[in-house]
């Protein structure tokens with residue numbers, strides 16, 4: 649009985665709902681609704697930017713791979729946070745040879761007969777070659793970078809590989825006869841490197857072998 653009354657007397661709830669939806673739609677079509685629409689649009693933009701920023705700056709994205717000192721040493725690399733390297737508030741400044749020695753890295757250049765400084769844009773690869781006539785010491789920073797170094801002790805692969813976070817500074821060394829490669833994995837940031845070699849490298853086929861790996 650009660651049920652019957654209810655169905656008889658109450659308006660169709662879908663009807664009222666669609667009425668209110670259509671009245672809102674009508675309202676939004678009026679010019680007065682423009683500030684409201686703009687506000688909604690700004691709010692959505694803010695929310696999406698906030699969301700993007702969060703994932704962009706999260707340590708997860710900067711360095712999603714877990715790292716260990718042990719793995720770094722297999723790649724002949726030591727990483728630092730800039731704050732660990734800075735002696736004062738101006739920031740860090742390194743002598744690559746001393747930095748490698750202080751970090752306990754062997755096999756790099758003891759003198760810089762040849763120095764290269766440059767950038768690697770997102771997605772770019774540098775190196776992927778093997779110098780036969782020079783040891784090389786690297787300082788790498790600025791973006792999320794993959795560093796690969798030939799290492800015969802790593803069974804199967806024959807190389808050690810680590811990923812440096814965008815907020816880290818790495819000191820690494822590649823002894824002569826060992827191939828090395830740097831890949832900028834970062835979607836946005838440019839990576840920077842300094843390479844110090846103990847010989848004037850002649851980039852010819854007898855002193856350097858090219859395109860060592862095709863899976864970088």
Ligand SMILES: *[C@@H]1O[C@H](CO)[C@@H](O)[C@H](O)[C@H]1NC(C)=O
Nearest residue numbers: 755780781782783824846847
């Ligand atoms: C590279 O380092 C090795 C040992 O660390 C050294 O014997 C050699 O003279 C260095 N220079 C070159 C160009 O190989």
Ligand SMILES: *[C@@H]1O[C@H](CO)[C@@H](O)[C@H](O)[C@H]1NC(C)=O
Nearest residue numbers: 781848849850852853854855
């Ligand atoms: C190639 O490089 C080596 C080592 O730097 C050098 O001795 C040789 O003369 C170079 N060869 C040519 C063809 O330039």
